[in-house]
Amino acid sequence: MEMKKVPLTKQKWFQVLFWILFIIVAWEVGASVVAVTKRTPENVMPHLYQILAAAFSTKPVSSGMSATMVVLTSARATLLRAFGGFLLGAALGFVFALLMQMSKAVEKMIFPYLMLIQLIPVLGLAPIVLAITGDINKSRIIIAAILSFYPVANNTLAGFKSVSKERYELMATYAAKKYQIYGKVLIPAASPYFFTGLKIAAPLAVTASILVDTLQGDGGLGCMLSQSLKHAMSIYVFWLIVFFSAFVGIFSTYLISFIEFITSPAKRAAWNGRSLEKKHRRAAMKAARKEYRKEKEDGRDLISQTCSENKA
Amino acid sequence: MANAVMERSAQTMDVESKEVEIRVDHLGVTFQDNEGNDVQALTNVNLTVHKGEFVSLLGPSGCGKTTLLRCVADLQEPTEGEIKVGGKTPREIRMAQKFGFVFQQPVLFDWRTVKKNVELPLEMMYQTKERRSKRADEMLEMVGLTNFANHYPGQLSGGMQQRVNIARALGIRPDILLMDEPFSALDEFTKEKLHEDLLRIWSKTNKTILFVTHNIQEAVFLSDRVCVLSPHPGRLSAIVDITLPRPRTLDMRETPEFNELVRQVRDSFEGGSL
Numbered sequence: 001m002e003m004k005k006v007p008l009t010k011q012k013w014f015q016v017l018f019w020i021l022f023i024i025v026a027w028e029v030g031a032s033v034v035a036v037t038k039r040t041p042e043n044v045m046p047h048l049y050q051i052l053a054a055a056f057s058t059k060p061v062s063s064g065m066s067a068t069m070v071v072l073t074s075a076r077a078t079l080l081r082a083f084g085g086f087l088l089g090a091a092l093g094f095v096f097a098l099l100m101q102m103s104k105a106v107e108k109m110i111f112p113y114l115m116l117i118q119l120i121p122v123l124g125l126a127p128i129v130l131a132i133t134g135d136i137n138k139s140r141i142i143i144a145a146i147l148s149f150y151p152v153a154n155n156t157l158a159g160f161k162s163v164s165k166e167r168y169e170l171m172a173t174y175a176a177k178k179y180q181i182y183g184k185v186l187i188p189a190a191s192p193y194f195f196t197g198l199k200i201a202a203p204l205a206v207t208a209s210i211l212v213d214t215l216q217g218d219g220g221l222g223c224m225l226s227q228s229l230k231h232a233m234s235i236y237v238f239w240l241i242v243f244f245s246a247f248v249g250i251f252s253t254y255l256i257s258f259i260e261f262i263t264s265p266a267k268r269a270a271w272n273g274r275s276l277e278k279k280h281r282r283a284a285m286k287a288a289r290k291e292y293r294k295e296k297e298d299g300r301d302l303i304s305q306t307c308s309e310n311k312a
Numbered sequence: 313m314a315n316a317v318m319e320r321s322a323q324t325m326d327v328e329s330k331e332v333e334i335r336v337d338h339l340g341v342t343f344q345d346n347e348g349n350d351v352q353a354l355t356n357v358n359l360t361v362h363k364g365e366f367v368s369l370l371g372p373s374g375c376g377k378t379t380l381l382r383c384v385a386d387l388q389e390p391t392e393g394e395i396k397v398g399g400k401t402p403r404e405i406r407m408a409q410k411f412g413f414v415f416q417q418p419v420l421f422d423w424r425t426v427k428k429n430v431e432l433p434l435e436m437m438y439q440t441k442e443r444r445s446k447r448a449d450e451m452l453e454m455v456g457l458t459n460f461a462n463h464y465p466g467q468l469s470g471g472m473q474q475r476v477n478i479a480r481a482l483g484i485r486p487d488i489l490l491m492d493e494p495f496s497a498l499d500e501f502t503k504e505k506l507h508e509d510l511l512r513i514w515s516k517t518n519k520t521i522l523f524v525t526h527n528i529q530e531a532v533f534l535s536d537r538v539c540v541l542s543p544h545p546g547r548l549s550a551i552v553d554i555t556l557p558r559p560r561t562l563d564m565r566e567t568p569e570f571n572e573l574v575r576q577v578r579d580s581f582e583g584g585s586l
């Protein structure tokens with residue numbers, strides 16, 4: 001029995017490991033170069049172990065808090081605002097997509113201008129929003145919401161549009177009511193698109209939140225980041241924030257994938273099928289290897305037999 | 313029940329042709345192609361289908377079979393002529409949920425399990441959960457998919473998906489069943505079984521069936537009448553009465569009468585149109 005083995009380079013864990021190693025190596029090469037060519041290498045590209053050391057050091061860097069504590073406390077404020085904005089933007093995005101789907105007139109009126117939102121630089125928007133709301137916290141939530149809004153609205157609408165004519169016609173033969181078509185066909189069909197929108201929006205909301213922090217002060221990751229860059233505190237706070245926000249951005253996307261996985265039975269079934277298939281494949285491979293070994297041994301017997309026969 | 317089956321098999325066409333169920337009157341459908349030219353999909357089609365009758369629409373690809381079926385189901389607006397179903401407009405009948413439509417392609421919802429797909433139209437009829445579940449189980453058993461009730465459509469073969477499609481249409485017990493080449497994607501064995509199932513259900517429930525196919529044997533075996541359509545432009549070129557007795561059994565396909573009817577249908581087709 002011949003079993004096809006999945007090559008190492010095509011296995012997921014290998015790919016992940018490869019990229020992590022690649023980044024580490026590239027970073028360290030860069031850091032070594034920077035260390036000999038620049039006067040203050042830690043401002044440009046410190047070694048990874050230096051960053052790690054800063055993360056675990058208990059030495060206070062600002063008002064009695066260690067670097068990690070500074071990052072985590074300010075992260076709380078920033079991430080809460082990002083999360084609030086994300087929820088608001090996603091909810092509005094979904095509702096607007098629904099409105100555009102329900103009425104051609106609304107779609108004609110809103111859709112061409114949706115993209116404009118994306119074209120306005122957030123940073124330019126920040127002072128205006130602050131002036132309007134008069135509250136730093138609210139203004140940041142709104143900016144995160146604005147950025148989350150577009151990808152969710154756009155993707156969800158694409159999801160609604162993806163429903164084929166045949167599906168509408170099938171529902172027509174059942175004399176389905178409008179709300180039934182939305183509830184049983186349009187919204188479930190748009191659900192993967194909606195989640196794609198969320199996956200794009202989540203890191204955007206985090207980035208926007210941090211960026212606006214740098215402008216307006218009042219705590220938060222961005223605020224610490226700019227202070228650290230101005231050498232008001234250890235530069236390693238900056239590096240910790242860089243890695244932390246990268247991690248949060250990636251993690252947010254995976255978290256949404258996970259939520260999608262939990263809430264979609266069809267996805268789960270497909271995954272179960274795949275993992276079952278993998279299990280079967282592994283078992284089959286094991287059996288094949290066993291057989292191969294046996295054959296080899298038998299083969300050896302055969303060879304020694306023929307040898308002795310020849311001799312005889 | 314058994315009595316009804318007996319009665320049914322004793323019936324002949326003449327006794328049956330009392331009540332008109334579907335009347336197609338001078339129907340014409342014209343589409344526009346990309347250059348803006350008119351394409352006549354159907355011209356001057358006149359057809360009367362009686363209540364409880366099994367009528368097949370037979371013809372080569374592109375002769376307008378699907379278009380005719382869609383007009384009856386109110387999915388397509390006729391360009392000329394009109395259709396009446398039980399004296400009412402197709403729209404009224406559609407809104408009364410009296411049509412069961414089996415599309416040529418199985419239109420399944422990939423986020424619903426096989427069973428939930430079959431239950432979908434029953435949800436539209438506000439049936440209780442228990443009734444829906446029971447009915448879906450019955451239908452899946454009929455099409456031999458009981459073991460796949462909790463699978464998702466993406467995990468089924470094309471033929472299995474088509475069987476879900478059929479189970480779903482029959483599940484709602486429609487008065488009028490419109491089937492667009494429902495069995496053409498199936499293997500011979502499954503097809504034969506479903507032929508028998510369909511005839512059994514039909515004889516028990518007094519449904520009117522309009523059945524599209526391009527298979528002559530299938531049309532002759534199942535139908536009371538075979539309507540032969542010809543292309544360019546799509547039109548009704550002949551109607552052949554199938555006088556085989558009912559209930560039909562698979563071995564009837566070997567009889568000379570059967571072959572004679574097949575020949576007759578084929579002749580009417582070649583002589584009239586191509």
Ligand SMILES: Nc1ncnc2c1ncn2[C@@H]1O[C@H](COP(=O)(O)OP(=O)(O)OP(=O)(O)O)[C@@H](O)[C@H]1O
Pocket residue numbers: 343344345351352353371372373374375376377378379380416526546
């Ligand atoms: N929506 C449409 N727009 C333009 N032309 C169409 C449309 N639907 C059908 N037609 C044309 O009408 C004619 C009949 O099509 P129809 O689908 O009814 O054929 P059919 O008999 O069902 O064929 P098949 O056996 O291949 O399914 C074809 O020439 C087709 O090109």
Ligand SMILES: [Mg+2]
Pocket residue numbers: 377378379416492
């Ligand atoms: Mg067709």
